[in-house]
Every structure is written in C-alpha cells, then in structure tokens.
Amino acid sequence: MQSDSFGIIGYGKMGSSIVKGAIKSALFDPSDVMVYDLDPSRVTAAASTGLRVVKSLDEMASCSQLLVAVKPKDVPALAERLKVMMLMRGVLVISIAAGIKLSNLESRLGEDARIIRVMPNIAAAVAEAASVYVANRNATKQDITFASKLLNGIGVAYLIEDESMIDAVTGLSGSGPAYFFYMMKALEEVGRRSGLPAPLVRSLVSQTCKGAGAMAVSSPEPFDQLIRFVASPGGTTEEALKVIESKGVSSAIIDAAAAAIEKSKRMNY
Numbered sequence: 001m002q003s004d005s006f007g008i009i010g011y012g013k014m015g016s017s018i019v020k021g022a023i024k025s026a027l028f029d030p031s032d033v034m035v036y037d038l039d040p041s042r043v044t045a046a047a048s049t050g051l052r053v054v055k056s057l058d059e060m061a062s063c064s065q066l067l068v069a070v071k072p073k074d075v076p077a078l079a080e081r082l083k084v085m086m087l088m089r090g091v092l093v094i095s096i097a098a099g100i101k102l103s104n105l106e107s108r109l110g111e112d113a114r115i116i117r118v119m120p121n122i123a124a125a126v127a128e129a130a131s132v133y134v135a136n137r138n139a140t141k142q143d144i145t146f147a148s149k150l151l152n153g154i155g156v157a158y159l160i161e162d163e164s165m166i167d168a169v170t171g172l173s174g175s176g177p178a179y180f181f182y183m184m185k186a187l188e189e190v191g192r193r194s195g196l197p198a199p200l201v202r203s204l205v206s207q208t209c210k211g212a213g214a215m216a217v218s219s220p221e222p223f224d225q226l227i228r229f230v231a232s233p234g235g236t237t238e239e240a241l242k243v244i245e246s247k248g249v250s251s252a253i254i255d256a257a258a259a260a261i262e263k264s265k266r267m268n269y
C-alpha cells in the first residue's frame with residue numbers, strides 16, 4: 001500500500017543534501033522521509049536526523065515518490081530490483097544519476113514507468129542548488145509539479161524538454177561548485193602566504209564568493225559590467241585581472257568545463 005512518504009535510495013553526498021535542503025525549506029517533515037542505504041554510516045547519519053530508515057529495499061514499496069541517489073554504476077542493478085518488486089506502479093521515480101538516460105531507465109523499470117531525470121548540484125544541502133530536470137512521456141502534470149516543488153525548494157530548477165541539454169548542464173552547474181571551491185582554495189593559499197589567521201581567511205574567502213554570487217543572482221548587469229564595478233582603472237583589481245588574463249585562466253576554465261561536458265556525453269548510456 002502506498003503512503004505519502006518520500007523515499008530516498010542512497011543517502012550519500014547528494015541524497016542527504018537534497019533531503020537536508022527539502023527539510024530546511026519545510027517541504028517535508030523528517031518523519032515523512034524514508035531512507036534506504038547500504039552503508040551503515042549513512043544509515044546512522046539519516047537516523048540521527050529523525051528520518052525513517054528502513055532495513056530492506058522492499059520496505060520502500062510504500063513510497064509515492066522515490067529519489068534514486070546512488071552512483072551511476074549502481075543504478076542498473078537497483079533498477080532491476082525495483083522492477084522485480086513491481087514498485088513502479090503508481091510510483092514516481094526521480095533519478096539524479098549522471099549519464100543515465102530516460103530511455104535506459106525505462107528499459108529497466110518498464111515502459112510505463114513514470115520517471116524524472118534531474119541534474120542537481122551539491123548546494124542542495126544549503127537549499128541553493130541549481131537543477132535542471134526532464135520528464136519522460138509517462139510523467140503526469142502532478143509528477144512535474146512535485147519535482148518542481150522539490151527542486152525549487154532546494155534552490156532554483158528549470159524544466160527542459162530536450163534531454164541532450166543535460167550534458168552541458170552537468171559541465172556547468174552539476175560540476176560547477178567544484179570550480180568555485182577550487183578558486184576559493186587558491187585564494188585561501190594567498191591568505192596563508194600573507195600571514196592572515198586561517199579562520200579569518202576562510203570567512204573572507206567564503207563570504208566574498210557568497211557575496212559575488214548573490215550580486216550575480218540579483219543584478220541584471222552582464223558579468224563584464226560586474227567586473228568593471230570592482231576594477232577601477234589603475235587600481236588593485238585591474239592589476240590582478242592583467243595577471244589572470246596573461247595566464248589564460250579564462251580559456252583554462254572554458255576547456256575544463258568543456259572536458260566535463262564531453263565526459264558527460266561519453267558517460268551517457
């Protein structure tokens with residue numbers, strides 16, 4: 001029998017981030033979320049936040065929506081089990097697995113399965129994710145509304161119709177937080193070399209990234225203009241930008257994200 005429970009299979013980095021974000025945004029009460037994970041440490045983490053942890057996959061049969069948040073390599077076997085359990089009747093399956101196409105999921109879960117594929121990012125943990133999602137032909141309006149509520153509750157989310165756009169999204173916003181963390185790590189090194197106290201550096205770097213992001217989100221100005229707001233002629237920022245440009249940082253970032261996009265295309269199956 002189905003309940004209104006939302007089920008998560010795989011309470012790892014992304015699964016737990018999405019749940020934390022959804023609870024932070026009051027989308028669910030912890031007691032309405034069922035969790036199944038093979039890793040005992042994840043199970044303990046889920047139980048400690050008041051989530052309903054189950055010991056067997058079969059117990060997830062009562063959920064109305066299932067978020068599949070295991071690594072892509074673990075999806076095929078899991079999907080076969082879900083099909084065997086005949087779970088798919090009346091259950092919306094939301095997959096966040098990178099590279100696993102709707103057609104692949106349908107072939108494993110059944111042609112009549114209702115499926116939504118999402119590319120979220122790790123900032124779901126603080127309800128600041130950027131997600132893109134695509135629904136298969138069986139997904140109902142209510143399914144799309146549910147996904148929209150869930151994903152907009154943990155950040156911003158965009159529904160797309162062309163599934164092939166997910167590769168570019170993966171290279172931009174799926175992997176994107178790591179690009180910014182990488183730059184923050186480099187700035188942290190600058191703080192260390194300058195002899196500033198580590199906690200002060202951590203706070204300055206993090207808040208600067210958050211502030212720049214908040215300005216970019218709220219301002220209609222092009223990024224070039226935002227750069228000009230900081231870089232007055234003959235000033236310190238202009239000096240830094242000259243070095244950034246001479247070292248080809250922009251093309252390195254473009255090449256890096258392009259490599260992620262190509263990898264995503266190769267991973268597709």
Ligand SMILES: NC(=O)c1ccc[n+]([C@@H]2O[C@H](COP(=O)([O-])OP(=O)(O)OC[C@H]3O[C@@H](n4cnc5c(N)ncnc54)[C@H](OP(=O)(O)O)[C@@H]3O)[C@@H](O)[C@H]2O)c1
Pocket residue numbers: 009010011012013014015036037038039042069070071072074078096097098119120121122174175
């Ligand atoms: N991390 C990101 O930034 C990011 C961004 C966008 C999308 N994604 C997608 O999110 C998904 C999850 O990634 P992640 O980084 O969160 O992985 P993760 O931290 O490794 O978490 C996956 C969890 O699922 C468990 N698991 C594996 N097979 C299972 C099964 N059959 N039933 C129940 N639990 C199972 C794993 O346990 P074991 O460790 O014991 O196997 C692990 O605890 C991936 O498909 C990835 O492509 C991740």
